Protein backbone atom coordinates (compact mmCIF):
# COMPACT_ATOMS: atom_id res chain seq x y z
CA UNK A 2 0.00 0.00 0.00
CA UNK A 3 2.86 2.35 0.84
CA UNK A 4 4.39 1.63 -2.56
CA UNK A 5 1.15 2.58 -4.32
CA UNK A 6 1.13 6.09 -2.92
CA UNK A 7 4.79 6.74 -3.77
CA UNK A 8 4.23 7.83 -7.42
CA UNK A 9 1.90 10.68 -6.43
CA UNK A 10 4.41 12.13 -4.00
CA UNK A 11 6.57 13.32 -6.92
CA UNK A 12 10.36 13.38 -7.03
CA UNK A 13 11.44 11.59 -3.85
CA UNK A 14 14.76 9.83 -3.41
CA UNK A 15 14.96 6.07 -2.77
CA UNK A 16 16.22 6.67 0.77
CA UNK A 17 13.30 9.05 1.46
CA UNK A 18 10.87 6.45 0.14
CA UNK A 19 12.40 3.76 2.33
CA UNK A 20 12.27 6.04 5.35
CA UNK A 21 8.59 6.81 4.69
CA UNK A 22 7.79 3.12 4.32
CA UNK A 23 9.67 2.21 7.47
CA UNK A 24 7.82 4.93 9.43
CA UNK A 25 4.43 3.70 8.20
CA UNK A 26 5.38 0.11 9.14
CA UNK A 27 6.61 1.12 12.63
CA UNK A 28 3.45 3.14 13.32
CA UNK A 29 1.32 0.23 12.07
CA UNK A 30 3.21 -2.27 14.25
CA UNK A 31 2.98 0.04 17.27
CA UNK A 32 -0.76 0.41 16.77
CA UNK A 33 -1.06 -3.39 16.52
CA UNK A 34 1.01 -3.73 19.66
CA UNK A 35 -1.21 -1.38 21.67
CA UNK A 36 -4.39 -2.92 20.30
CA UNK A 37 -4.58 -5.77 22.79
CA UNK A 38 -5.93 -9.16 21.86
CA UNK A 39 -9.34 -9.94 23.23
CA UNK A 40 -9.71 -13.28 25.05
CA UNK A 41 -12.27 -15.65 23.56
CA UNK A 42 -15.85 -15.00 24.63
CA UNK A 43 -15.26 -11.34 25.51
CA UNK A 44 -15.97 -8.24 23.42
CA UNK A 45 -13.88 -5.20 22.51
CA UNK A 46 -14.95 -2.02 24.36
CA UNK A 47 -17.25 0.31 22.41
CA UNK A 48 -16.55 4.04 22.21
CA UNK A 49 -15.95 7.05 19.98
CA UNK A 50 -13.19 6.94 17.37
CA UNK A 51 -10.08 8.75 18.62
CA UNK A 52 -8.17 11.35 16.58
CA UNK A 53 -4.39 10.80 16.23
CA UNK A 54 -2.30 12.15 19.16
CA UNK A 55 -5.15 13.94 20.98
CA UNK A 56 -7.66 11.08 21.05
CA UNK A 57 -11.14 12.24 22.14
CA UNK A 58 -9.96 15.30 24.07
CA UNK A 59 -12.05 17.70 21.98
CA UNK A 60 -15.27 15.79 22.72
CA UNK A 61 -14.50 15.50 26.44
CA UNK A 62 -13.03 18.93 27.26
CA UNK A 63 -14.95 21.63 29.14
CA UNK A 64 -17.46 19.68 31.17
CA UNK A 65 -16.36 16.02 31.11
CA UNK A 66 -19.18 14.96 33.46
CA UNK A 67 -21.75 16.13 30.89
CA UNK A 68 -19.98 14.94 27.74
CA UNK A 69 -19.17 11.53 29.25
CA UNK A 70 -22.78 11.19 30.46
CA UNK A 71 -24.01 11.94 26.93
CA UNK A 72 -21.58 9.31 25.56
CA UNK A 73 -22.90 6.71 28.04
CA UNK A 74 -26.35 7.14 26.45
CA UNK A 75 -24.80 6.28 23.09
CA UNK A 76 -22.28 3.56 24.01
CA UNK A 77 -23.74 2.11 27.25
CA UNK A 78 -22.44 1.92 30.84
CA UNK A 79 -18.96 0.61 29.91
CA UNK A 80 -17.09 2.27 27.07
CA UNK A 81 -13.63 3.47 26.15
CA UNK A 82 -12.34 6.89 25.17
CA UNK A 83 -8.78 7.99 24.45
CA UNK A 84 -7.23 10.97 26.17
CA UNK A 85 -4.17 11.57 24.08
CA UNK A 86 -2.87 8.11 23.16
CA UNK A 87 -4.05 6.60 26.42
CA UNK A 88 -7.20 4.49 26.64
CA UNK A 89 -9.55 5.32 29.51
CA UNK A 90 -12.57 3.22 30.43
CA UNK A 91 -15.61 5.18 31.61
CA UNK A 92 -18.18 3.54 33.91
CA UNK A 93 -21.72 4.74 34.54
CA UNK A 94 -25.02 3.27 35.72
CA UNK A 95 -25.38 2.22 39.36
CA UNK A 96 -25.43 -1.53 38.62
CA UNK A 97 -22.27 -1.46 36.53
CA UNK A 98 -20.46 0.77 39.03
CA UNK A 99 -21.51 -1.55 41.91
CA UNK A 100 -20.37 -4.58 39.94
CA UNK A 101 -16.93 -3.03 39.31
CA UNK A 102 -16.26 -1.35 42.66
CA UNK A 103 -17.91 -3.85 45.02
CA UNK A 104 -18.24 -7.28 43.41
CA UNK A 105 -14.95 -6.95 41.47
CA UNK A 106 -13.50 -4.47 43.95
CA UNK A 107 -9.92 -5.82 44.03
CA UNK A 108 -9.63 -5.62 40.23
CA UNK A 109 -10.68 -1.95 40.10
CA UNK A 110 -8.97 -0.70 43.29
CA UNK A 111 -5.73 0.63 41.77
CA UNK A 112 -4.75 4.24 40.99
CA UNK A 113 -3.23 5.08 37.60
CA UNK A 114 0.27 6.54 37.21
CA UNK A 115 -0.80 10.07 36.22
CA UNK A 116 1.75 12.81 35.76
CA UNK A 117 0.08 15.26 38.16
CA UNK A 118 -0.36 12.66 40.94
CA UNK A 119 3.41 12.36 41.49
CA UNK A 120 3.49 15.95 42.82
CA UNK A 121 0.77 15.46 45.40
CA UNK A 122 2.24 14.96 48.87
CA UNK A 123 5.68 14.35 47.27
CA UNK A 124 4.27 11.28 45.50
CA UNK A 125 3.44 9.71 48.88
CA UNK A 126 -0.28 10.38 48.90
CA UNK A 127 -2.58 7.67 50.24
CA UNK A 128 -5.39 8.86 47.95
CA UNK A 129 -3.48 9.52 44.69
CA UNK A 130 -0.32 7.44 44.62
CA UNK A 131 -0.16 4.11 42.82
CA UNK A 132 1.29 2.34 45.88
CA UNK A 133 1.37 -1.45 45.83
CA UNK A 134 -1.89 -2.89 47.20
CA UNK A 135 -0.28 -4.03 50.48
CA UNK A 136 1.24 -0.62 51.26
CA UNK A 137 -1.92 1.28 50.35
CA UNK A 138 -4.10 -1.07 52.43
CA UNK A 139 -1.87 -0.73 55.50
CA UNK A 140 -1.78 3.08 55.23
CA UNK A 141 -5.53 3.26 54.70
CA UNK A 142 -6.11 1.13 57.80
CA UNK A 143 -3.81 3.37 59.82
CA UNK A 144 -5.54 6.52 58.59
CA UNK A 145 -8.98 5.09 59.35
CA UNK A 146 -7.95 4.11 62.87
CA UNK A 147 -6.48 7.55 63.49
CA UNK A 148 -9.68 9.26 62.28
CA UNK A 149 -11.95 6.93 64.23
CA UNK A 150 -10.10 7.28 67.49
CA UNK A 151 -9.90 11.07 67.33
CA UNK A 152 -13.42 11.76 66.11
CA UNK A 153 -14.90 9.64 68.90
CA UNK A 154 -12.76 11.14 71.72
CA UNK A 155 -14.76 12.72 74.54
CA UNK A 156 -15.27 16.50 74.32
CA UNK A 157 -13.29 18.79 76.65
CA UNK A 158 -16.51 20.45 77.88
CA UNK A 159 -19.70 18.86 79.16
CA UNK A 160 -22.68 18.74 76.79
CA UNK A 161 -20.86 17.47 73.70
CA UNK A 162 -21.12 13.82 72.68
CA UNK A 163 -17.55 13.82 71.26
CA UNK A 164 -14.64 16.13 70.49
CA UNK A 165 -15.66 16.34 66.81
CA UNK A 166 -19.09 17.67 67.76
CA UNK A 167 -17.44 20.17 70.11
CA UNK A 168 -15.06 21.44 67.40
CA UNK A 169 -17.84 21.78 64.81
CA UNK A 170 -20.36 23.46 67.12
CA UNK A 171 -17.81 26.02 68.30
CA UNK A 172 -16.62 26.75 64.74
CA UNK A 173 -20.24 26.93 63.53
CA UNK A 174 -21.17 29.48 66.21
CA UNK A 175 -18.05 31.47 65.36
CA UNK A 176 -18.91 31.36 61.65
CA UNK A 177 -22.36 32.87 62.36
CA UNK A 178 -20.70 35.71 64.33
CA UNK A 179 -18.10 36.21 61.62
CA UNK A 180 -20.70 36.43 58.80
CA UNK A 181 -22.82 38.85 60.86
CA UNK A 182 -19.77 41.05 61.48
CA UNK A 183 -18.77 41.05 57.80
CA UNK A 184 -22.39 41.86 56.83
CA UNK A 185 -22.37 44.88 59.15
CA UNK A 186 -19.01 46.08 57.85
CA UNK A 187 -19.33 45.34 54.10
CA UNK A 188 -23.00 44.59 53.35
CA UNK A 189 -22.21 41.23 51.68
CA UNK A 190 -19.78 38.28 51.83
CA UNK A 191 -18.29 35.50 49.73
CA UNK A 192 -19.59 32.31 51.41
CA UNK A 193 -16.67 30.07 50.36
CA UNK A 194 -14.08 32.51 51.73
CA UNK A 195 -15.42 32.19 55.31
CA UNK A 196 -16.74 28.64 55.28
CA UNK A 197 -13.40 27.23 54.13
CA UNK A 198 -11.57 28.68 57.18
CA UNK A 199 -14.17 27.33 59.62
CA UNK A 200 -14.02 23.87 58.05
CA UNK A 201 -10.20 23.93 57.86
CA UNK A 202 -10.18 24.79 61.57
CA UNK A 203 -12.12 21.62 62.44
CA UNK A 204 -9.67 19.37 60.59
CA UNK A 205 -6.69 21.43 61.89
CA UNK A 206 -8.04 20.87 65.41
CA UNK A 207 -8.14 17.12 64.86
CA UNK A 208 -4.88 16.77 62.94
CA UNK A 209 -2.70 19.42 64.58
CA UNK A 210 -4.53 20.46 67.75
CA UNK A 211 -4.78 24.11 66.68
CA UNK A 212 -7.11 26.63 65.05
CA UNK A 213 -6.49 29.78 62.98
CA UNK A 214 -8.12 33.20 62.85
CA UNK A 215 -10.33 33.98 59.82
CA UNK A 216 -7.68 36.51 58.74
CA UNK A 217 -4.64 34.28 59.09
CA UNK A 218 -2.72 34.96 55.87
CA UNK A 219 -0.86 31.64 55.78
CA UNK A 220 -4.00 29.52 56.16
CA UNK A 221 -6.00 31.72 53.77
CA UNK A 222 -3.44 31.51 50.98
CA UNK A 223 -3.29 27.75 51.45
CA UNK A 224 -7.03 27.04 51.46
CA UNK A 225 -7.64 29.40 48.56
CA UNK A 226 -5.34 27.30 46.40
CA UNK A 227 -7.72 24.35 46.54
CA UNK A 228 -9.56 25.58 43.38
CA UNK A 229 -6.44 25.24 41.27
CA UNK A 230 -5.57 21.90 42.82
CA UNK A 231 -8.97 20.45 41.90
CA UNK A 232 -8.86 21.81 38.37
CA UNK A 233 -5.63 19.93 37.62
CA UNK A 234 -6.49 16.57 39.23
CA UNK A 235 -10.12 16.46 38.02
CA UNK A 236 -10.82 13.45 35.77
CA UNK A 237 -10.01 14.12 32.14
CA UNK A 238 -7.30 16.76 32.56
CA UNK A 239 -5.59 16.49 29.14
CA UNK A 240 -2.19 17.54 30.57
CA UNK A 241 -2.06 14.26 32.48
CA UNK A 242 -2.28 12.32 29.24
CA UNK A 243 -0.68 14.55 26.58
CA UNK A 244 2.85 15.46 27.72
CA UNK A 245 3.40 18.73 25.80
CA UNK A 246 0.31 20.32 27.40
CA UNK A 247 2.09 20.24 30.77
CA UNK A 248 4.35 23.02 29.65
CA UNK A 249 1.77 25.41 28.23
CA UNK A 250 1.48 28.66 30.17
CA UNK A 251 -1.84 29.30 31.91
CA UNK A 252 -3.52 29.62 35.26
CA UNK A 253 -3.73 25.90 35.89
CA UNK A 254 -0.43 24.98 34.31
CA UNK A 255 1.62 22.22 35.87
CA UNK A 256 4.10 24.73 37.28
CA UNK A 257 1.38 26.37 39.39
CA UNK A 258 0.18 22.94 40.41
CA UNK A 259 3.64 21.80 41.47
CA UNK A 260 4.07 25.02 43.42
CA UNK A 261 0.72 24.57 45.20
CA UNK A 262 1.65 21.08 46.28
CA UNK A 263 5.09 22.10 47.47
CA UNK A 264 3.58 24.89 49.61
CA UNK A 265 0.93 22.61 50.99
CA UNK A 266 3.45 19.92 51.90
CA UNK A 267 5.82 22.40 53.52
CA UNK A 268 2.94 23.86 55.62
CA UNK A 269 2.16 20.38 56.96
CA UNK A 270 5.85 19.39 57.33
CA UNK A 271 6.52 22.44 59.51
CA UNK A 272 3.73 21.43 61.91
CA UNK A 273 4.83 17.77 61.88
CA UNK A 274 8.41 18.83 62.76
CA UNK A 275 7.08 20.86 65.71
CA UNK A 276 5.08 17.81 66.82
CA UNK A 277 8.16 15.57 66.64
CA UNK A 278 10.06 17.96 68.94
CA UNK A 279 7.29 18.10 71.57
CA UNK A 280 5.98 14.53 71.16
CA UNK A 281 5.29 12.66 74.40
CA UNK A 282 4.31 8.99 74.15
CA UNK A 283 2.12 9.32 77.22
CA UNK A 284 0.21 12.33 75.96
CA UNK A 285 -1.11 11.82 72.42
CA UNK A 286 -2.61 15.21 71.55
CA UNK A 287 -3.91 14.78 68.02
CA UNK A 288 -3.79 12.69 64.83
CA UNK A 289 -0.23 13.80 64.03
CA UNK A 290 0.98 12.54 67.43
CA UNK A 291 -0.93 9.30 66.93
CA UNK A 292 0.76 8.75 63.53
CA UNK A 293 4.20 9.52 64.99
CA UNK A 294 3.41 6.96 67.67
CA UNK A 295 2.69 4.38 64.98
CA UNK A 296 6.10 4.99 63.39
CA UNK A 297 7.56 3.16 66.36
CA UNK A 298 5.49 0.11 65.57
CA UNK A 299 6.42 -0.37 61.92
CA UNK A 300 5.00 -3.83 61.28
CA UNK A 301 1.57 -2.54 60.38
CA UNK A 302 0.20 -5.29 58.25
CA UNK A 303 0.49 -8.53 60.17
CA UNK A 304 -0.48 -10.57 57.11
CA UNK A 305 2.03 -9.27 54.59
CA UNK A 306 4.66 -7.77 56.91
CA UNK A 307 4.54 -4.58 54.88
CA UNK A 308 7.18 -2.00 55.85
CA UNK A 309 6.17 1.62 55.49
CA UNK A 310 8.56 4.54 55.87
CA UNK A 311 8.04 7.13 58.64
CA UNK A 312 7.68 9.72 55.92
CA UNK A 313 4.74 7.86 54.41
CA UNK A 314 3.07 7.36 57.75
CA UNK A 315 3.32 11.00 58.72
CA UNK A 316 2.37 11.96 55.13
CA UNK A 317 -1.08 10.56 55.88
CA UNK A 318 -1.85 13.71 57.85
CA UNK A 319 -1.27 15.71 54.67
CA UNK A 320 -3.94 13.61 52.89
CA UNK A 321 -6.44 13.91 55.71
CA UNK A 322 -5.98 17.65 55.99
CA UNK A 323 -6.26 18.18 52.20
CA UNK A 324 -9.30 15.93 51.75
CA UNK A 325 -10.91 17.16 54.94
CA UNK A 326 -11.32 20.84 54.17
CA UNK A 327 -11.85 21.12 50.42
CA UNK A 328 -14.72 18.63 50.04
CA UNK A 329 -16.68 19.82 53.06
CA UNK A 330 -16.25 23.54 52.40
CA UNK A 331 -17.32 23.02 48.77
CA UNK A 332 -20.45 21.18 49.96
CA UNK A 333 -21.33 23.88 52.52
CA UNK A 334 -20.70 26.72 50.11
CA UNK A 335 -23.08 25.04 47.63
CA UNK A 336 -25.59 24.52 50.46
CA UNK A 337 -25.72 28.28 51.10
CA UNK A 338 -26.07 28.97 47.36
CA UNK A 339 -28.99 26.48 47.14
CA UNK A 340 -30.66 28.10 50.19
CA UNK A 341 -30.52 31.43 48.35
CA UNK A 342 -31.76 29.91 45.08
CA UNK A 343 -34.72 28.18 46.82
CA UNK A 344 -35.97 30.64 49.49
CA UNK A 345 -39.18 28.63 50.12
CA UNK A 346 -37.07 25.57 51.03
CA UNK A 347 -34.88 27.74 53.27
CA UNK A 348 -38.03 28.97 55.04
CA UNK A 349 -39.26 25.38 55.58
CA UNK A 350 -35.87 24.29 56.94
CA UNK A 351 -35.87 27.14 59.43
CA UNK A 352 -39.43 26.30 60.48
CA UNK A 353 -38.45 22.66 61.02
CA UNK A 354 -35.52 23.82 63.17
CA UNK A 355 -37.70 26.22 65.13
CA UNK A 356 -40.39 23.58 65.81
CA UNK A 357 -38.06 20.67 66.63
CA UNK A 358 -34.95 22.19 68.25
CA UNK A 359 -36.01 25.76 69.02
CA UNK A 360 -33.81 28.85 68.88
CA UNK A 361 -32.22 28.61 72.32
CA UNK A 362 -29.63 25.85 72.12
CA UNK A 363 -27.12 25.15 69.34
CA UNK A 364 -28.25 22.07 67.35
CA UNK A 365 -26.46 18.81 68.22
CA UNK A 366 -26.03 15.46 66.51
CA UNK A 367 -28.76 14.06 68.74
CA UNK A 368 -31.22 16.45 67.02
CA UNK A 369 -30.76 14.70 63.67
CA UNK A 370 -33.78 12.33 63.92
CA UNK A 371 -36.07 15.33 64.43
CA UNK A 372 -34.73 17.21 61.38
CA UNK A 373 -35.66 14.93 58.42
CA UNK A 374 -36.08 17.81 55.96
CA UNK A 375 -32.56 19.04 56.69
CA UNK A 376 -31.20 15.54 56.11
CA UNK A 377 -33.20 15.29 52.86
CA UNK A 378 -31.88 18.72 51.80
CA UNK A 379 -28.29 17.51 52.27
CA UNK A 380 -28.94 14.35 50.25
CA UNK A 381 -30.51 16.38 47.45
CA UNK A 382 -27.58 18.81 47.60
CA UNK A 383 -25.17 15.87 47.11
CA UNK A 384 -27.26 14.42 44.28
CA UNK A 385 -28.19 17.58 42.40
CA UNK A 386 -24.84 19.38 42.61
CA UNK A 387 -22.78 16.14 42.38
CA UNK A 388 -19.90 18.43 43.30
CA UNK A 389 -17.52 15.45 43.09
CA UNK A 390 -18.61 14.46 39.56
CA UNK A 391 -16.08 11.63 39.30
CA UNK A 392 -14.28 9.63 41.96
CA UNK A 393 -10.50 9.94 41.94
CA UNK A 394 -9.44 7.98 38.80
CA UNK A 395 -9.13 4.23 39.36
CA UNK A 396 -6.98 1.67 37.55
CA UNK A 397 -7.35 -2.05 36.92
CA UNK A 398 -4.94 -4.21 38.93
CA UNK A 399 -5.17 -7.18 36.51
CA UNK A 400 -6.78 -8.19 33.21
CA UNK A 401 -10.51 -8.29 33.82
CA UNK A 402 -13.94 -8.25 32.20
CA UNK A 403 -16.99 -6.13 32.90
CA UNK A 404 -20.44 -6.61 31.30
CA UNK A 405 -18.73 -8.96 28.83
CA UNK A 406 -16.08 -6.42 27.73
CA UNK A 407 -12.36 -7.09 28.12
CA UNK A 408 -10.38 -4.51 30.15
CA UNK A 409 -6.60 -5.04 30.32
CA UNK A 410 -4.46 -4.59 33.47
CA UNK A 411 -3.33 -1.00 34.22
CA UNK A 412 -6.24 0.62 32.36
CA UNK A 413 -7.26 4.01 33.75
CA UNK A 414 -10.94 3.99 34.81
CA UNK A 415 -13.22 7.02 35.35
CA UNK A 416 -16.31 6.53 37.50
CA UNK A 417 -19.04 9.00 36.61
CA UNK A 418 -20.85 9.80 39.88
CA UNK A 419 -22.68 12.70 38.20
CA UNK A 420 -24.29 10.28 35.74
CA UNK A 421 -25.46 7.97 38.55
CA UNK A 422 -27.01 10.94 40.37
CA UNK A 423 -28.80 12.20 37.26
CA UNK A 424 -29.76 8.89 35.68
CA UNK A 425 -33.37 9.08 34.45
CA UNK A 426 -33.67 5.33 35.07
CA UNK A 427 -33.02 5.98 38.77
CA UNK A 428 -34.52 9.39 39.52
CA UNK A 429 -37.79 11.13 38.67
CA UNK A 430 -37.10 14.58 37.12
CA UNK A 431 -33.37 14.40 37.95
CA UNK A 432 -32.68 18.02 37.02
CA UNK A 433 -35.18 19.50 39.48
CA UNK A 434 -34.02 20.27 43.03
CA UNK A 435 -36.48 18.57 45.35
CA UNK A 436 -35.39 17.46 48.85
CA UNK A 437 -38.86 15.92 49.36
CA UNK A 438 -37.91 13.06 47.04
CA UNK A 439 -35.94 11.61 49.98
CA UNK A 440 -38.80 11.78 52.51
CA UNK A 441 -41.29 9.02 53.23
CA UNK A 442 -44.94 9.71 52.41
CA UNK A 443 -45.72 11.30 55.80
CA UNK A 444 -42.61 13.53 55.61
CA UNK A 445 -41.30 12.55 59.05
CA UNK A 446 -38.45 10.19 58.11
CA UNK A 447 -35.83 9.84 55.40
CA UNK A 448 -36.31 6.97 52.93
CA UNK A 449 -33.08 5.01 53.41
CA UNK A 450 -33.42 3.12 50.10
CA UNK A 451 -33.55 6.40 48.15
CA UNK A 452 -30.70 7.85 50.23
CA UNK A 453 -28.42 4.92 49.35
CA UNK A 454 -28.80 5.61 45.63
CA UNK A 455 -26.89 8.90 45.93
CA UNK A 456 -23.23 8.47 44.97
CA UNK A 457 -20.80 11.11 46.24
CA UNK A 458 -18.30 9.23 48.45
CA UNK A 459 -17.38 6.56 45.90
CA UNK A 460 -17.96 2.92 46.90
CA UNK A 461 -16.09 -0.30 47.60
CA UNK A 462 -12.39 -0.63 48.45
CA UNK A 463 -11.53 3.03 47.74
CA UNK A 464 -14.66 4.48 49.36
CA UNK A 465 -13.96 7.74 51.18
CA UNK A 466 -12.60 7.14 54.68
CA UNK A 467 -13.84 10.55 55.91
CA UNK A 468 -17.50 9.92 55.03
CA UNK A 469 -18.79 9.80 58.62
CA UNK A 470 -16.87 12.97 59.53
CA UNK A 471 -18.00 14.65 56.30
CA UNK A 472 -21.68 13.87 56.90
CA UNK A 473 -21.45 14.96 60.56
CA UNK A 474 -19.75 18.24 59.70
CA UNK A 475 -22.13 19.16 56.90
CA UNK A 476 -25.16 18.36 59.05
CA UNK A 477 -24.00 20.34 62.10
CA UNK A 478 -22.61 23.39 60.29
CA UNK A 479 -25.73 23.63 58.14
CA UNK A 480 -28.08 23.14 61.11
CA UNK A 481 -26.35 26.04 62.91
CA UNK A 482 -26.47 28.29 59.82
CA UNK A 483 -30.15 27.50 59.10
CA UNK A 484 -31.10 28.12 62.73
CA UNK A 485 -29.47 31.53 62.99
CA UNK A 486 -29.18 33.11 59.52
CA UNK A 487 -31.44 33.81 56.55
CA UNK A 488 -29.40 34.01 53.33
CA UNK A 489 -30.41 36.01 50.26
CA UNK A 490 -29.07 37.51 47.03
CA UNK A 491 -27.18 40.76 46.97
CA UNK A 492 -29.53 43.09 45.01
CA UNK A 493 -28.26 43.56 41.46
CA UNK A 494 -26.13 40.38 41.59
CA UNK A 495 -28.25 37.50 40.26
CA UNK A 496 -27.09 34.04 41.30
CA UNK A 497 -25.14 32.01 38.74
CA UNK A 498 -25.40 28.31 39.60
CA UNK A 499 -23.12 27.10 36.80
CA UNK A 500 -20.42 24.95 38.44
CA UNK A 501 -16.72 25.30 37.68
CA UNK A 502 -15.36 21.90 36.65
CA UNK A 503 -12.66 20.20 38.75
CA UNK A 504 -12.08 17.25 41.08
CA UNK A 505 -14.55 19.13 43.28
CA UNK A 506 -16.86 21.38 41.25
CA UNK A 507 -17.14 24.72 42.99
CA UNK A 508 -19.87 27.33 42.77
CA UNK A 509 -18.76 30.55 41.09
CA UNK A 510 -17.36 32.95 43.68
CA UNK A 511 -20.21 35.36 44.55
CA UNK A 512 -21.33 37.96 47.07
CA UNK A 513 -24.37 37.07 49.20
CA UNK A 514 -26.23 38.64 52.12
CA UNK A 515 -27.47 37.23 55.42
CA UNK A 516 -29.57 38.51 58.31
CA UNK A 517 -30.36 37.02 61.73
CA UNK A 518 -33.80 35.33 61.66
CA UNK A 519 -34.68 36.85 65.01
CA UNK A 520 -34.22 40.35 63.53
CA UNK A 521 -36.63 39.68 60.60
Ligand code: HEM
Pocket residue numbers: 127128129141144148320321322324325326328329332389391392393394457458459460462463464465466467468470471472475
Ligand atom coordinates in the same frame (compact mmCIF):
# COMPACT_ATOMS: atom_id res chain seq x y z
C1 HEM B 1 -18.46 15.78 51.87
C2 HEM B 1 -17.25 15.36 52.12
C3 HEM B 1 -16.49 14.36 51.32
C4 HEM B 1 -16.78 13.80 50.10
C5 HEM B 1 -17.99 14.06 49.21
C6 HEM B 1 -15.69 12.87 49.79
C7 HEM B 1 -15.63 12.09 48.66
C8 HEM B 1 -14.59 11.24 48.34
C9 HEM B 1 -14.46 10.50 47.11
C10 HEM B 1 -15.44 10.52 45.95
C11 HEM B 1 -13.30 9.79 47.17
C12 HEM B 1 -12.71 8.91 46.08
C13 HEM B 1 -13.28 7.54 46.09
C14 HEM B 1 -12.73 6.71 44.95
O1 HEM B 1 -11.68 7.01 44.42
O2 HEM B 1 -13.42 5.76 44.57
C15 HEM B 1 -12.68 10.07 48.45
C16 HEM B 1 -11.50 9.51 48.88
C17 HEM B 1 -10.89 9.85 50.06
N1 HEM B 1 -11.38 10.68 51.05
FE1 HEM B 1 -13.12 11.71 50.98
N2 HEM B 1 -14.78 12.91 50.81
C18 HEM B 1 -15.24 13.78 51.77
C19 HEM B 1 -14.62 14.08 52.97
C20 HEM B 1 -13.45 13.53 53.42
C21 HEM B 1 -12.84 13.82 54.70
C22 HEM B 1 -13.44 14.74 55.75
C23 HEM B 1 -11.69 13.10 54.76
C24 HEM B 1 -10.67 13.00 55.87
C25 HEM B 1 -10.69 13.61 56.99
C26 HEM B 1 -11.57 12.36 53.53
C27 HEM B 1 -10.53 11.52 53.20
C28 HEM B 1 -10.44 10.76 52.04
C29 HEM B 1 -9.31 9.91 51.71
C30 HEM B 1 -8.04 9.72 52.55
C31 HEM B 1 -9.61 9.33 50.46
C32 HEM B 1 -8.74 8.35 49.68
C33 HEM B 1 -9.13 6.92 49.96
C34 HEM B 1 -8.29 5.92 49.18
O3 HEM B 1 -7.78 6.25 48.10
O4 HEM B 1 -8.16 4.78 49.67
N3 HEM B 1 -12.66 12.65 52.74
N4 HEM B 1 -13.49 10.96 49.15
